[in-house]
Every structure is written in C-alpha cells, then in structure tokens.
Amino acid sequence: MDETPLHILVADDNQSDRMILCAIVKKMGHSVCEAADGNEAINQFLEHKPDIILLDVIMPNLNGQQAAKSIKALAGEDMVPIIFLTSLQEASDLATCLESGGDDFISKPYNKIILQAKINAFSRMLKMHNTLQDQRDVIRENNEHMRHEQQVARAVYDNVAHSGCLDLPNIKHMLSPFSIFNGDVLLAARKPSGSIHILLGDFTGHGLPAAIGAMPLAEIFYGMTAKGFFMVDILREINIKLKKILPVGYFCCTCMVNLSFRRQEIEVWMGGLPDFGLYRKETGEIERIKSNHLPLGVLSSQAFDADTATFRFIPGDKLYMWSDGIIEARNTEGELFGDERLFAIFDEPDSELFFDNILKNVNQFAGENGRDDDTTLLELSMVDESEIAKVDIDLSSGAVTGPTDWNMVYTLRDETLKTFNPLPVMLNILNDVPALRNLSGQLYTLMAELFSNAFEHGVLGLSSDLKKTADGFAEYYRLRNIAMESLKDTFVKFDFDLEPLDKGGKLTIVVEDSGEGFKYDNNNFNLKSEDNSAYCGRGIPLIYSLCDSLIYFGKGNKVQVCLSWKTQLEE
C-alpha cells in the first residue's frame, strides 16, 4: 500500500456495490465519500476535493460520462484520476468513456487486488504530477523575480551610462537594450576639449555577473572623460578596478578610442577583441586594427600596458567596431558568420552602406536563429568639427558666487611630469568659479596648449617640425620616449591668479618651464609657421585667439595669459 492516505470518491447508484467499494478503499487506509448519481458526484467533488474518483458509468439523473466531463473541466490544471466502474464490454463504449475524461476502468464483480493496484498506480502518478506542478510554480516565480531584477539592474545601469553621446551625428551604432546581460558595453563621451572617447567592452560570461562589472567601468569612463583625463589613465583606472572586483578568470575584452577633431587622429587601445576595420576614404582600403593587449581586469597595475596606437583619421574615414557576437552568429546549420564574411562586406564600393549591410548580412545569415541581443556594432566617422555641437559641460554643481579672489601655484617636477596629467585637477579647481564654467572649453584648450608647449617643447626640447610627415611622426615619438627617460631637475609651474573686477573678473595664468625657451616677438603673434619655425606646433595663434593678452618673458620659458569676463545680468 502506498504511504499517503488519499480521499476517494465512490459514485455508484447501487448501495451494496458502494458498500463493497468503500470497504476495499478504507482497508487500504484511505478515506471515502459517497455519491449515488452523477449530480451528487459533482457536488461531492466540489465539496470534498477527492484525490481519486471511482465512477459508475450508468447512473440515474446524470450518468457517469457526463459527470466525468464536468469534473475534469472543474479540476482544470489539477490531476484527478477517474476510474470508471463498468460492465460495458464493447470497445467503442470503452472508447467514449476515455473521451469523456476517464483514465481507467474496473469491472464488476470488483476484484480487490486489481482495484488496489490501480489506486496505487494512480496515487504514484498523482504524487509525481503534484511535485512537477509545485516545481513548475517555483520556477515560474523565480523567473518572474529574475526578470524583474534584470529590469531594475538595467534601469540602474542606464542611469550610470545615460550621459553618453552615442547619438552624435558622426556615430552610428546598434546595441540591443538587453545587451548588457551578454556582457556587451558601448560608451561614448566628449572630453572638455571636444574630443570623443569611445569604449566597447565585452565582459566574460552572461547574465547579472556580466552586467555587474559594467557599472564601475561606466562610472570611471564618464567621470574621468568629463574631467579631461587621457585615455591611458582611464584604462589604467578601469583595469585596476576590474582586477580588484572581478573574480579570477573574469575579464573585459575592451577597445578604447580617442578621436581628436583638431589633430585628425584616432588613438586606439585594443585588448582581447577581434580585428576591427578602419576604412580609408582616399584609397577605399580597409585596414585591420588588431588586439595587442590582454583584456582589462587580468594584469596587475604594474604589469598593465597602456601603449596605444595612433592613426591618421581624416574626414571620410570610418572606424568599425564590433563585439564577437557578430562573428559568432550561427545559422541554422551551425556555421559561424566568421571574420571573412564580415570583412567581405567592405568590398562594396559605397562606404555609406557598410553599416547597414553588416547588420543586414548578419541577420540574413542567422535566419530564425537570429537574436538581436548579440549584435553590438559601431561606426565612427571623421567629420569637420563644425558639424558637431559644442561640448556641454555640466554646470549644476557649485556655490552661487564661488571663490572670486585667490592665487594658486602648482609645480610639477621630473617623474611626476612624466606620469601625471595635471589638467583635470587644475580645471576642476577653475570650475569652482561659476563664471569660469562657461569658459571651460576655452580654458581647457588654453591650458592644454600651454602645458604641451611647456612640457614637449620646453622640458623635453622637441620640435614639432617632425610631425609634418608620416616618418617624422614616428621619429617624434621615438625622440620623445628617449627624452622622457632622462628627466632631471625639470619642472613646469602653473601660477593662477583670480581677481574680481567691477561687474566681472580676471584670470591670469603664468606658465614657466625649466627648458631653454625660444625666440619670440611679443608684438607679432600672427607670424606664419614658415617665417618662424619656433612658433610651429606651439599653437601660438590659437592661444592668442583664446585670451585677452599674451606675453612671453625672459628667454621664452615663461608666458603669461589673461582672460577677463563680465558678469551676465539676470534676464
């Protein structure tokens, strides 16, 4: 006998028959309730919820088959085995019994052994069915929870990543809203100077673990880019963070790009992602950009290699970035889309169609297997800077008046000069002055030029003549690396002086370096570079255009610029 006592309904219009059945069932340890016709059977079912029903076929009022139909309908998802009590012999009669909802038969005279065997069998089936239903309900509930959690996670992630500029006119991108759960990350932000930082990341794994690393990564990316940090510094920070928080064996394959409109260059760092494509308008050729670093989160910060590659990038050129979701897309035969098919798309003569063609080809290839989740694709075009809106610095923080009357000197020496970029820190301090926030872009460019002059031309003694040719480019950086290795008794000093004026203020910046200076003429800053090669690359005309006054001192290693502004009246 089965362990679990059941409640069994006995429906037979014949009293003595009912008595026998009840005796057999009770002897098995189960409890019974009785009915003498079809209607009573249905009522008993509703009231007592029996586990198994023994149902006579031929009964007055409502017969067994009708009762069975009603009871099965009322039971719905629940399993209620019905054993018909029948002396019908015809196969067709038995068939109609099954159709009406019967699960089995037993004939008169009732055989105790057979009845017990059938009840036991159904008892086991019931247990299995109920276990399955319970498990299914638990799974269903867990799934609901997980779906809800994913939505919350996505909302949190969106809040961290929303300040991006993926909608700039020179960027086309494709990213599924739930790609975050495949570990794919696509971020874009403007630096104060106007340059664009792009980061494409592919975390190992799937689901929430893959998504979790994306949040600190996005915060660091956006925070540091807005403050004007260099790409390599941002990558180093992200690497440290991921190495710290991700377990061993988890990492993020990453590509980061710095697009400079002014220099018409892209600077690229690739770790662990498949080859990307760089399209050159002049030749119509596609250059492959290869991964030459380990993914982020693997190496310690001492071992981390921040080496970047720089490429000329002129209007008409395009960079294509993707995660391996495209290359690994499978068709119904299990074939991979692959790197060759992807690069073959660039054989098409019209570069305007590349982006759409990539998407179209992958979707066609994958067919019904196609899931948008796994396609992350970005096209970055070089355009004239005038086509892109000015950078919008967040002005929401800071006191109303801020500090209006102060002086600060900041000196960098030797090793620090080599490794530390002081511009973000200094810009941060200047941004505390509300009036200066409007001039943030101008200030940053100014300070960047002054620092570059002081460091590259002053301290390192390099001439930017070299940068004019392709070979010279490489030579310049070679000389630069050599000079960086032997910094001794060098410095660059910034002196900031802010004073209020009647209805406004004035900022004076003096930059001094330990270099040899150059031959300057304080009365003529618009000299063309051919006339005075020392001016070349020092961006003097640019600096001059950004400030009210520009004066060089001594041997040319000390320069003073002044900026003043009028306070805007409330409208």
Place this chain on the structure above:
Amino acid sequence: MPINTSIKGDELTVVVEGRFDFSAHQEFRDAYEDADSGVNKYVIDMAKASYLDSSALGMLLLLRDHAGGESANVRISRCNADVKKILTISNFEQLFTIE
C-alpha cells in the same frame, strides 16, 4: 567534454578533448586541484580540442592563479589554428607559453 590527466615527475599534463567551454568547468578544476602538491609544471594538451571560448580563457586564468600567478609555469601545447587564433586575439602569449 572529457578531460584526462597524467603526471610525469613534477609535471602535470591535462588533455582537453572536444569543445573547451563552460561545461568543462568543474572537471577542469578538479583535474589540477586534485593533483599532488609536488606538481610544479603544467601542460594543457589541446591536440584534440576543437574550440575554446571566453569561459575557457577564464579557466586557464584560474589555473595560472592556482599555479602561482606571475611565477606559474603553464604551457598550452598542440593548439590547432582556431584555438591559436583565439589565444592570439586575447594576447594570452603574454601570460602562457603557447606552442
């Protein structure tokens, strides 16, 4: 995905067959964790491995960590073209000897 091991002196060889992916996680880990503490060198034999995905890369990193991190002696040998390609893209030759 079957994993076999053999020891010769202080060198443990782990043979990986078929697809090296997440399903191999536990077996792979057991293969080197259960080994004698006298093991100093590790060889991952990929001759019969058809495919390697990012979770496999993660497993290799875990092994390297177990084997001493920076000072680990881990060789990944007999890789086919596909496997080699994946290891190259990830620049794993900076961390492992790949043959």
Place this chain on the structure above:
Amino acid sequence: MSHLNISQIEELKDIMEDSFGDLVMTYLNDSDTKMMALKEAISSTDSLQVAELAHSLKGSSANVCAESLSALFKTVEDSGRAQKLDDVSQVFEKIEQEFLLVKAQLQELQ
C-alpha cells in the same frame, strides 16, 4: 450445488469484516425493491426500464458472488436492450427461484 462462488464469497467476507451482515441485508432489500420494479416494467413492456433495472441487478448480484443469478439478469438486460421482451417473463421466473436460493445461502453465511 452452490449458488454462490465460495472462494470469492470468503474474500468478500474478509473485505467486509463485521459489516458483512449489513451488506447482505442491504443487498437483499435493495434487490427486492428492484425486482418488484422489474416485474412491473416487464408487464408494461417498458424495454428501457427493463434493461436498466436488469443491468443494475446484474452488477450487484455479481458483486455478492451470485454468478448464476447475475447471468440470468444479463439475459433480461440483453432482451431489454434488443427490445424483444417475449421470453423475458419466463426468465424472470427462473430469476425469482434463483434469488430465493441465493438469499438462503447468504443468510446462512452471516
């Protein structure tokens, strides 16, 4: 000659335990009532009623191990279903006789 299947009735007694007597009484009273109705149905040549009543009695008789009695009821049921009630009265007489014998044996066993 036994009008009850002896081995089966022993099993029935085993199943019913102390309620065996109640079962016999219930069966006998129930059958009495139904047989009267059957007689009525036969005289009014109500084939449907004949078949239904005979079917019920066939079943309950089988359950109390009165196999021959049950077989007789089956014959009546078949005739009722076929709507050929000509020979039914004769069979019914046999039924009445068999019933008395079964009744006696059952009461002896109590």
